[in-house]
Amino acid sequence: MTEQVFTNCTNCGPVSVYVKDGEVVRIRPLVADEADFRPWTIEADGVKYSPPKKFNLAPMAHAERRRLYSDERIRYPMKRADFDPNGARNPQNRGKSPYVRISWDEALDVVSGEIRRVKDTYGGSAISGLTSSHHNWGIVGYKMGPFSRFMNLLEYTPVLDNPDSWEGWHWGATHSYGFYWRLGMPEPFDQLEDALQNAEMIVLWSNDPDSTRGTYSGQESALWRTWLKEKGVQMVFIDPFHNYTNAIFDKAKWIAPRMGTDAALAMAIAYVWITEDTYDKKYVAERTIGFDEFKPYVLGETDGVPKTPEWAAEECDVQARVIRTLAREWAARRTILSGGARGGEGGACRTAYGTEWARMMVLLQAMQGLGKPGRSIWGTAMGAPTDFETWFPAYADPMGRISLSKLVADFIPVNPTKQRLWRLTVPDAILDPPVSWYGAGFCGQSLEQQFEHFVYPAEGCSEIKLFYRYGGSFMGTMSDTSKWVRMYQSPKLEFVVNQDIWYNSETRMADVILPACTNFERDDVGEFAACGGYTTNSHTGNNFRVIVREKKCIEPLWESRSDYQIFADLSERLGLYDEFTDGGKTELDWVKLFFEASDLPKLVDWETFDRKGYHIINAPEDYKPTPMMRWFAEGRECDTPDLMNPKRGTDKAHELGTYSGKIEFSSESLKAHFPDDEERPVHPKYIRSWEGYLSEGYDRYPLQLLSPHPRFSFHCHYDKHTDWLDDIPVHRIKKDGYAWWPARIHPDDAEARGVRNGDIVRLYNDRGSVLCCAVVTGRVRPGVVHSYASSANYDPLLPGNAGAIDKGGCVNILTPSRMLSRNAPGMTPNSCLIDVEKWEG
């Protein structure tokens, strides 16, 4: 009858879990002993700033109980009723077949049998599998661990993820300032202090940090923006939508350019600085190269088009006087550029030629002395003082994965298969091979990785016959997503497995469904907000660093099993049990091994850590800030804790990661590899979108769809399965017994179409149709419809019909397959023309 308390962690922050009679009754932000917190202090203009001793979750995590016990949980192994592995498979019915419950024995027999058959017939390369971008928290169970370990044993064809949230920075900005080891995002060090001490203005360009939250840090940085507001820092928001961070800063200036024209706006700002001589000439001369090739383009000497504010006003539909004033203020006042939640993201980079905007973000700030006090690129969601000495493995660190970490595993399976798939073109590869692309996925090892050429099918490899889908909902998050339905229904995919915790948009496309459990139902360990890998130090988005012993709170519900257990069970049937479990290791064994391998034993012993459930690592009392790129601006060696910077600690330590070591207005790397590329040119250019204002198709579809990352779900996590979110009208609107996804429309566009607030509307173009609930608001500029990406609810009016209207709100069905540019294979959901009509059906 007494309550037990367990510690655990989520994508949205660390939690304390209260269990009574085997049931979770309450989940709170992690309750830690006050004595364990030693808040840092930043002093600025006579004010001392310190965070309170608590953890701040993202809103969804408070409703975790609803998700844990959701009716949408997959309870039992299921098999498609009209699928017989020894007879008729009926792939054409995937998406509309009913399912029957089967036993685990039968499920494991079928799945392992198919794996064996496909491997024996075609080879391991005929097996492929794909995870979601994010998984449930905990490094032992994280998708990069068990899934990869198992699949590598099968010698499968891995799918390369595209750098979705920050495409233009990855494929573009890296060629301006390096940081490829951060996938194009800047180093995040000590920017909160720099902002409080030095910033006079912050330009948030395509950024809603109160909603995107620096990824995994929950609401930790919300207080920082409160500080900036009360300090009176001038805020400017550039966004077609008056976003939720903008809404907090009621004195901010909102500038709403047409979608796809942000690079033009950036060019005009450069024009003002050049013609009015208000840029940092010394910095440009000493810290950059190629300005002499860029400047004539801006002035119109190379193409006859001077990039004046008047010119940009026509392209962007922003008044010339506003552009000119913004440019003047930006130059005259110490201005931080906030281009996306990690400082390098933002919907403006996920659009046609999005590389050009991202490059201009780096170059504009370079013209004002990037790295000097108050002159940084900062998302406002990372960069707090913290500890950098204590190493704890994070999920993306190779040393943090049971598939790769020699620190914890005796045996590491090596996958000899060279064939790859590209996530964005997986359906095209299955349906209409061959496909080819440039880029090794997350190109964090070098700039050259971006230029590696891939062809599928690869020589000596098979086309994919068996597809193992592991969590996630691409219908709501990838591009042109109805092709995923067509892919699943292709007979080329002889067998499809889906392993997930909840029914998501692709679950009912599988032949066999395997029920997995949440991290509350298994043991693990993890650090709050830490990714590692190509985003080291993401815990700077927290007010406090904390490692959490993620304890199993309840037994797996219904017949679900941990992912690790499922793969172990499959391995056993495939004769690979010892290889997969590394000699029979349990999940708790792996937890202890990671603990021992980390620096944590220097601070706390295992028994204490395991009992208490957490360990807070405070910033040192003699903390010495090393602000992002200050070293570079001052001509010194890199002194930040950016350990993945390959030049750090070498004789080139004062250089950036570009070929020249400097900021490149004219890119040496692009010059070397794609000198004639007109779509990602050697120096950035403004290029009109191939699906935008006045482009082809605009006469039929005159509205631009803006689909940013959602505010009340973590991509697809929590939507659909956490029904309390349906009571938040920003997330879904309840009407006629259904929870509709909102679509925000300007009053003029609504009136022209006879649409009123609360009407159900059809968003449509040639790719498909989606039903949403109209929110008529002056918060969106005319000509733009705002509807978040990431609906987890794919709900076609005709299940199994790829062309059916979706009423679940998967607006990604409308987005194009075409990529950033010829040689930059990034997704472009924000180049999407649609129209809207009132739905009377």
Next chain:
Amino acid sequence: MTRLSMLIDVTRCSGCHNCFMACRDEHYGNDYAPYSAPQPAHGQFWMQIKEIERGAYPRPKLDYVPIPCQHCADAPCMQVAQDDAVYRRDDGVVIIDPVKAKGQRQIVQACPYRVVFWNAELEIPQKCALCAHRLDAGDKQPRCSEACPTGAMVFGDLDDPQSEISRRLAALETEVLHPEYGCSPLVLYHGIPRRFVAGEVVLDDADDACAQGVKVVLEGEGVRAETTSDVFGQFEFEGLARNAAYRVTVSHPGYVLRRIDVKTQTDVDLGEIVLTAS
């Protein structure tokens, strides 16, 4: 003495809904007799978040006003309750007794703030009890303020001058929601939106840049306020009365003065006010 209060600073609220979700988590399915019965999974909003959108493109404004039970000193729910079904503690918390209140629908209807809900299954009225079950067990605050990331919601003891709420209140103007109801709520608000009048000044012969520093005066309803246009030429008067008449005067040396009369039936955005050179 302990005099509990909750300060809600609307200027710090971003509408994250942490408070709403935390309240649901605490009370859904959990019986805290004698303080409160379990909240059902749906249909009750012990913490409501009102989203208020004002103005028009391109200068909309958004505010969020969290509304829990106001724990009134002169609570109408107490007045209509029978058998002492609703009582007020010495520290200010108003509790609906989940046993004694059975069948008393009038308790729901009596609340002008509409923060009492009827549980059809249990046949009782229910509302926020300020997590009194937690306070009495030694916790420092209810779930809502615990979850608030920005300090928009501060809970504490007004009789403790060192408490955070006392310190915050020393520097803030506060009011209660709907004082005309005469309920004397315990909850205090700062920054509840009223009406605004805004606009953008443009100088017709100098429109290559925005018109900063132009004097704008607003008069009416016995008030006179003065401001200057900001660096983007924009100005705003906030906190104005509803359905009131004001005169806005825009003046700048060398330009013809402009006078505009407005009525705040809704928030007024005057758009571009062009001054012609004289």
